[in-house]
Amino acid sequence: MAVLRTLARVYVDDLDTALPTFTALTGEQPGLRFPYRDLELAGIGGLLLIAGTPEALAPYRETHATAVVDSLDEVLALVAREGGTITDGPNDVPTGRNLTVDHPGGARIEYVEFDAGKVAAVSG
Numbered sequence: 001m002a003v004l005r006t007l008a009r010v011y012v013d014d015l016d017t018a019l020p021t022f023t024a025l026t027g028e029q030p031g032l033r034f035p036y037r038d039l040e041l042a043g044i045g046g047l048l049l050i051a052g053t054p055e056a057l058a059p060y061r062e063t064h065a066t067a068v069v070d071s072l073d074e075v076l077a078l079v080a081r082e083g084g085t086i087t088d089g090p091n092d093v094p095t096g097r098n099l100t101v102d103h104p105g106g107a108r109i110e111y112v113e114f115d116a117g118k119v120a121a122v123s124g
Contacts, residue, residue, distance in 0.1 A: 001074030007048040007066040015040045015051035024048060034094040034122040063100060063108045072097050072113040079103075095109050 026045030089099030
């Protein structure tokens with residue numbers, strides 16, 4: 001299993017209000033933008049902006065980062081071998097499949113395996 005990219009999570013109230021600042025900071029336009037559950041997400045540079053109401057964001061705030069991996073099945077095998085708890089998933093999501101893991105030592109990470117067709121559909 002390889003981690004292809006890691007995205008720092010930034011929780012915001014309103015995506016349209018936040019994006020101009022992060023566009024200026026990164027010098028990039030959002031590469032991904034899509035709704036998920038009661039949230040709206042945008043990937044820009046090495047950041048994943050996650051927007052929603054305080055209530056909608058509450059279940060996600062303890063997740064430290066999002067890691068894009070080449071094999072979600074290998075993440076599942078690693079969790080079984082090394083320990084940890086799957087707290088959500090695997091799920092079908094707008095970009096492919098994901099799951100969230102509580103690792104020994106306290107890190108909570110979301111892992112995403114991209115599906116090229118789905119990513120193309122939500123790319124900016």
